[in-house]
Amino acid sequence: MRITIIGSGYVGLALARHWRREGQHQISLTTTRAARLESLHGQADRVLLARADDPDQLLQALEGAEVAVFCQAPRGDRLVDPVVYRATYCDPFVALQGLLPALPDLRQIVYTGSGSLYGDTGGAWVDEDTPPQPRDGHGEVLLEAEQLLSACRSAQRRVCVLRFGALYGPGRDLLRRLSPLAGTTRAGAGQEHCSWLHLDDAVGALAAAVQRGWDQTVNVVDDEPCTGATLMSRLTEATGQDPVCWQPHLEDPAPRPDRRVSNRRLHQLGYQLQHPRVEFPRLVRLDDALLGAVSARAAASERGRMNHNLHRHADAVQRFLNALQPGTYVRPHRHVRQSPGEGFECFVVLQGSIGLLVFAADGTVIHSQRLQAGGPVHGVELAEDQFHSLVALSDDAVLLELKQGPYRPTEDKDFLACFPAEGTEQAAEQERCWRALFAEGG
Ligand SMILES: NC(=O)c1ccc[n+]([C@@H]2O[C@H](COP(=O)([O-])OP(=O)(O)OC[C@H]3O[C@@H](n4cnc5c(N)ncnc54)[C@H](OP(=O)(O)O)[C@@H]3O)[C@@H](O)[C@H]2O)c1
Known part of the structure; x- marks a missing residue:
């Protein structure tokens, strides 16, 4: 298959490497930075400089492709200005709609969305049929991006949105990220649920979506939505660090959304998670x-x-x-x-x-x-x-x-x-x- 991956960041590059190892597909990969071209050389059959919100550059990247996988994200993610957020997530799909007549080979579009769309449900379970309730302007942009993409669906063209959990894995290691919190005192009780996703499963689900031609929205999260308190106690028990001292009587100045995202559809589609829950290695780092x-x-x-x-x-x-x-x-x-x-x-x-x-x-x-x-x-x-x-x-x-x-x-x-x-x-x-x-x- 001829596949274009838009965005060669944490997920896009790992996906390109996965397909490269398998050797079955012809892969094109994009970056927006000329300085990265050399380091990406060899990670795909073709590496291009392309901004997905620029119709000419997007057309060049997608010409001849049978599948387009959109893995773009702004640098710094949520910290960026809403205008940049919109340019990253919505403008590419506005451009894509206009380009579809020139892309007759394109039969599937896959996009890496986010479970953050569901907002805060007070810990209630949500699935793909739950109406999204974005919490802020960034969430609204993500919802609009999904709606724009859905409009690209036709009898000949499937559209698959994978709503990811919070990503972790090599290079975004939870042990390293969360260890500084061990032994600290934190406002709140840490009872908000979060759904996680290992990079291996982000790549695995993307590959499955393409291989099996998925044509729907699928939550791609692990099996066990986990509270911050549970996650931290698992970490400190495994590593022998001091536990977090939660202070339920103190108001958390930056409360986290609380929702439990169901992955039932992912299981029904036959995908087997490689990392069904966050596991910490039992080791003590002498750092x-x-x-x-x-x-x-x-x-x-x-x-x-x-x-x-x-x-x-x-x-x-x-x-x-x-x-x-x-x-x-x-x-x-x-x-x-x-x-x-x-x-x-x-x-x-x-x-x-x-x-x-x-x-x-x-x-x-x-x-x-x-x-x-x-x-x-x-x-x-x-x-x-x-x-x-x-x-x-x-x-x-x-x-x-x-x-x-x-x-x-x-x-x-x-x-x-x-x-x-x-x-x-x-x-x-x-x-x-x-x-x-x-x-x-x-
Ligand atoms: N991180 C999470 O926890 C999380 C959770 C849920 C969903 N997701 C979604 O998963 C996807 C992949 O995330 P990631 O962590 O792999 O992102 P990342 O590492 O930040 O990589 C983003 C990639 O997008 C490219 N890009 C930025 N703006 C672009 C534009 N206008 N046109 C084309 N490409 C553009 C970047 O180009 P350069 O090569 O030039 O930098 C980079 O290659 C994103 O769609 C993200 O929203 C992530």
Whole structure:
């Protein structure tokens, strides 16, 4: 089939790549920016510079096409001025109506619409037969675009509108987008429903619409409309981050529309979702935000250091971040375990710089080593009988530590008795002396 994809953004480009891999169709792809032409080269059989609201350019893009897929969106989406919004969504379909006599081969038009047309239904379910209730001028433009497109339908020409949920996927990763909200306090109860759509299913549904010649409006959303509170608790449970603290008594200054979009028709048409609901990977990201948060807690603590455990208390391997601030005193110790070899300790510096001191049993320093996030020495593994201490050589220094577990506070450390206890004036003096060793180039 000869297919033109208007718009080579997140969806249009992924669709072109999908068809390119399949190798069955002849694909033309458009962009409005000359600077993108080179990077798009090879993603389709033909790449053109075309604005869909310019009738001449649209005609050139669609000439000979049997199928047109419209995936255009303004840059910055809802933030743009309503005039640009109209030029992006409505003007192309006004132009298309005038061009139809010159496009005798065109037998299907597919358009990526939006479930936002349904507005706010207070959480009630909506399907394709529910009258749209746009919430604002942008929604009205999207409704008008669909109406203009419907007027292009004829006995020879099918028109399919896919109303998408909120898109996510590679490059628009929900874990990355939503993680900054973990641990924050938010006005409202987070009970508004939103429907999501993975990029794979946006592409899959577009390909199915073309392959099976769909000629109707279809909601393309996942199976489970999800509230913000549910989504965030799934994320924080999977990643071990702090939950969001919702404040139902406070009014949300930017309330989100609440609607549940049904995908029954999509299922009836035989489409099987690859991502029926938003899933978060069970992982903890050791990212700048986490390192920054643990460092801030270390700075606020009396000891000048703070652990952030990745393990659970009873785990056989203790894994944790240890943030240290200059001035913190780590009394020299070694780790004692019941079985030989289990008293090892592994440090890797993730941020800043740490001074490691290794002691003989009489308290003599037998080795000092600067460990630094940027190298040349990033970390060490210490054997079980090595007495050691650490000093922070930079603000916000963070280590990843690995030790044998489970942690038994009374048995974990064997201190070198010749050094002062933590919290004493002598300890503070001792820490300054050790830090000075590194200032002298150690
Ligand atoms: N993002 C969502 O969550 C969401 C939700 C529901 C529906 N949708 C719909 O899904 C579709 C695809 O969205 P997307 O995220 O892939 O968009 P995108 O990444 O922003 O890409 C938009 C593409 O449209 C092109 N374009 C802009 N103005 C144009 C014009 N006047 N004529 C022709 N092409 C034009 C852009 O051209 P350049 O290459 O020059 O930049 C770009 O290639 C859109 O119709 C959008 O409304 C998206």
